[in-house]
Amino acid sequence: MSWSPYDLNGGTCIAIGGEGYCIVAASTRLSTGFSILTADKSMILPVNSKCLIASAGFDGDRSQLHKVLTFRSENYEHFHKKPMSCPAMAQMLGNTLYYKRFFPYYTFNLCAGLDDQGLGCVYTYDAIGSHERVGYSCQGSGKDLVQPVLDNQLKAPSILELPPKVAVTSLSKDEAIETVKIAFSAASERDIYTGDAVEIFVMTPEHGVQKEILPLRRD
Amino acid sequence: MSGVGSGYDLSVTTFSPEGRVFQVEYAGKATDNGVPCVGVCCKDGAILAVEKPEETKMMLPQSNRRIFTVSRHCGMAVPGKLPDGRQIVSRAHQEAEQYKRFYGETIPTKVLCDRLANFCHVFSLYWSLRPLGSAALTASFDDQGPHIYLSETNGVSYRYYGIAVGKGRQGIKTELERLKLGEMTTREALKVVCKCLMRQRDESSNKKYEIELAWISEETGREFQRVPEDLAKQTVEDAKKEIEQEDSDSDMEA
Amino acid sequence: MIPHCQLPSHIATGPHVSPFVSSPSHAGRAEDLHVPSSGSSAPFSVAPSADHAEASAGAEPRKHTTYPYVTGNSVLAIKYKDGVLMAADMLGAYGSTKRYKSVQRILRVNDTTIVGASGEISDFQYISNLLDELMTQDFCYDDGCTMTPKEVHAYLCRVMYNRRNKMDPLWNSLVVAGVDKTSGSFVGSVGMLGTSYTDSHVATSFGNHLSRPLFREFQRDDMSLEEAVSLMQEALRVLFYRDKTSINKYVLAKVESSGVAISKPFALDTKWDLKAFVNPSKHAVGSW
Numbered sequence: 001m002s003w004s005p006y007d008l009n010g011g012t013c014i015a016i017g018g019e020g021y022c023i024v025a026a027s028t029r030l031s032t033g034f035s036i037l038t039a040d041k042s043m044i045l046p047v048n049s050k051c052l053i054a055s056a057g058f059d060g061d062r063s064q065l066h067k068v069l070t071f072r073s074e075n076y077e078h079f080h081k082k083p084m085s086c087p088a089m090a091q092m093l094g095n096t097l098y099y100k101r102f103f104p105y106y107t108f109n110l111c112a113g114l115d116d117q118g119l120g121c122v123y124t125y126d127a128i129g130s131h132e133r134v135g136y137s138c139q140g141s142g143k144d145l146v147q148p149v150l151d152n153q154l155k156a157p158s159i160l161e162l163p164p165k166v167a168v169t170s171l172s173k174d175e176a177i178e179t180v181k182i183a184f185s186a187a188s189e190r191d192i193y194t195g196d197a198v199e200i201f202v203m204t205p206e207h208g209v210q211k212e213i214l215p216l217r218r219d
Numbered sequence: 220m221s222g223v224g225s226g227y228d229l230s231v232t233t234f235s236p237e238g239r240v241f242q243v244e245y246a247g248k249a250t251d252n253g254v255p256c257v258g259v260c261c262k263d264g265a266i267l268a269v270e271k272p273e274e275t276k277m278m279l280p281q282s283n284r285r286i287f288t289v290s291r292h293c294g295m296a297v298p299g300k301l302p303d304g305r306q307i308v309s310r311a312h313q314e315a316e317q318y319k320r321f322y323g324e325t326i327p328t329k330v331l332c333d334r335l336a337n338f339c340h341v342f343s344l345y346w347s348l349r350p351l352g353s354a355a356l357t358a359s360f361d362d363q364g365p366h367i368y369l370s371e372t373n374g375v376s377y378r379y380y381g382i383a384v385g386k387g388r389q390g391i392k393t394e395l396e397r398l399k400l401g402e403m404t405t406r407e408a409l410k411v412v413c414k415c416l417m418r419q420r421d422e423s424s425n426k427k428y429e430i431e432l433a434w435i436s437e438e439t440g441r442e443f444q445r446v447p448e449d450l451a452k453q454t455v456e457d458a459k460k461e462i463e464q465e466d467s468d469s470d471m472e473a
Numbered sequence: 474m475i476p477h478c479q480l481p482s483h484i485a486t487g488p489h490v491s492p493f494v495s496s497p498s499h500a501g502r503a504e505d506l507h508v509p510s511s512g513s514s515a516p517f518s519v520a521p522s523a524d525h526a527e528a529s530a531g532a533e534p535r536k537h538t539t540y541p542y543v544t545g546n547s548v549l550a551i552k553y554k555d556g557v558l559m560a561a562d563m564l565g566a567y568g569s570t571k572r573y574k575s576v577q578r579i580l581r582v583n584d585t586t587i588v589g590a591s592g593e594i595s596d597f598q599y600i601s602n603l604l605d606e607l608m609t610q611d612f613c614y615d616d617g618c619t620m621t622p623k624e625v626h627a628y629l630c631r632v633m634y635n636r637r638n639k640m641d642p643l644w645n646s647l648v649v650a651g652v653d654k655t656s657g658s659f660v661g662s663v664g665m666l667g668t669s670y671t672d673s674h675v676a677t678s679f680g681n682h683l684s685r686p687l688f689r690e691f692q693r694d695d696m697s698l699e700e701a702v703s704l705m706q707e708a709l710r711v712l713f714y715r716d717k718t719s720i721n722k723y724v725l726a727k728v729e730s731s732g733v734a735i736s737k738p739f740a741l742d743t744k745w746d747l748k749a750f751v752n753p754s755k756h757a758v759g760s761w
Contacts, residue, residue: 038670060667288613
């Protein structure tokens with residue numbers, strides 16, 4: 001038995017970009033092994049009015065990563081006198097993760113928000129920084145359960161289609177929120193690391209960022 | 220080659236034929252011409268007091284501090300050049316912390332003050348350095364009781380019953396010598412020290428003064444503290460009244 | 474393997490030195506010669522040990538803490554109406570040996586904050602020194618501000634995470650509790666990897682399994698001090714019945730806006746009068 005600098009604290013996060021909205025949701029359970037540490041830990045970092053980051057994986061690295069990103073985004077805002085755009089944040093998150101390529105942040109991230117056209121944008125990452133812009137994505141312990149549901153329900157054009165189409169879902173905002181809620185309820189049935197509650201952030205150009213909390217199974 | 224030092228006063232690495240190091244003596248003058256600072260050791264503790272003339276009307280009171288806390292059991296007043304003094308205080312912090320980390324006990328005052336004197340002394344050994352225009356007037360309370368030390372820029376460090384540095388120090392020292400400090404409590408001595416400082420004021424100028432007071436005693440739980448604001452204010456006022464009273468009494472006699 | 478059951482390697486092997494090895498050049502093949510890899514290569518030698526030669530040759534990497542030596546067990550903390558309550562026993566265990574029985578694992582940081590620790594006692598003493606220096610610096614600034622429990626927690630999170638980044642962890646789970654004049658009660662925890670959280674109640678090690686279910690059911694943020702104390706006593710009693718590396722000697726600490734109070738060591742009433750305990754050999758024929 002040897003010591004490891006990593007742990008897996010579980011949790012699932014989902015991001016969906018639509019026309020004129022963006023949804024980022026993450027469960028709030030923090031676990032280690034078969035124990036629950038707390039039922040109420042946020043995994044979402046509201047970077048600014050245009051961008052949110054949700055991270056699953058190891059909590060220690062997540063706190064550090066979120067601190068670094070907060071600091072850099074504040075710095076950017078001071079220098080540029082405007083909040084960091086979502087695509088800019090996405091690129092920086094990729095660089096930040098890759099900078100630790102040989103001692104990675106063990107976090108699985110989603111960076112989501114609204115782009116300059118007011119279109120929802122979602123970036124999905126692996127732990128060492130490779131990333132891709134997609135229409136929707138999910139990460140964390142429940143991703144194997146949730147991703148197929150999203151593929152099936154969101155009716156988004158496939159990213160394999162040629163010529164490429166904008167990969168945002170055609171669902172309305174309320175339909176998409178409902179899908180997220182169902183996906184989390186489903187994930188919490190089978191994934192022991194997803195439960196207690198889910199934080200849902202909804203971003204629209206009109207109303208900015210709004211937060212909602214949905215209780216989940218607590219067992 | 221004329222003047223005070225006759226060419227032997229340009230470097231700390233050159234002695235004069237009489238065996239003096241003028242640069243160090245000049246540095247001492249910076250302290251002597253600075254604000255008056257007093258430290259007295261009483262029955263149950265020690266007091267530090269500094270009298271500062273108001274430099275400008277626009278400056279907020281209490282913003283130009285000259286008394287600093289070094290550790291829980293020890294604090295110091297810095298006469299002379301304040302920036303130089305802060306270097307000494309910063310070094311004192313380091314010494315106190317490092318000693319505690321290494322030995323698990325608070326640093327004995329003698330050790331601290333000797334080390335600070337050594338620190339100052341180093342600045343008078345190299346041509347590339349300039350001696351510090353300040354000193355460390357230390358008040359502390361350790362297991363040996365209350366202490367007042369003065370570590371000077373030339374590298375000496377002595378322990379005192381009571382000591383004054385800066386402008387008007389001679390007058391204050393003479394007054395201190397007349398007192399029985401060892402029989403007073405810090406609370407009693409507070410007013411006496413204020414009176415000593417106030418009597419040495421330059422009567423001709425209409426400058427305003429602020430007196431900074433700090434103490435450490437059994438009463439403060441052997442913790443170095445600034446004297447609470449209302450008590451300090453009251454003490455200064457009482458001292459002022461008493462001086463006026465005494466002056467009018469002596470006028471009557473005359 | 475359960476880490477507690479294994480003696481630290483240098484104690485298990487002893488400081489013996491092989492007479493067959495005289496020059497450091499053999500040190501690289503130390504294992505073949507059945508020589509312990511640590512210790513100097515010749516008796517009473519003051520020459521640099523073989524370890525240095527090995528490390529510089531890249532034969533064996535530098536080693537850091539890989540298991541704790543003397544450990545403390547559960548720390549419990551809950552919020553109540555006027556503040557927070559924290560409890561821990563006083564055992565310092567050497568593996569499964571109850572080695573030290575008067576170890577205070579709850580530390581008063583300042584007038585608003587306390588810290589409790591389970592895990593390696595020496596690491597906790599180091600952390601205590603860090604906090605003490607921090608508070609002395611706070612005192613020296615003399616600006617009328619002191620650190621809040623939230624700030625102490627944030628600081629400890631950084632310390633713990635920083636050491637795990639160096640692959641040299643401080644082997645503790647820490648609990649920070651206290652009262653902040655503006656934001657009220659605070660209870661938070663941080664582990665040796667930097668995993669941290671805040672909640673209305675926290676418990677480390679065995680307490681997370683045995684006490685937190687009780688807390689989840691009975692703890693309320695608006696409960697009275699009396700209720701909180703009796704809940705805490707019940708949680709400690711359950712722990713003492715079930716956790717073999719705990720002793721019936723506890724310290725209870727409380728923080729309210731009026732300040733910190735840490736109790737004298739005390740013991741709980743326990744009942745062991747189960748019928749099966751009266752004559753334990755009754756149902757085991759042939760045993761004495």
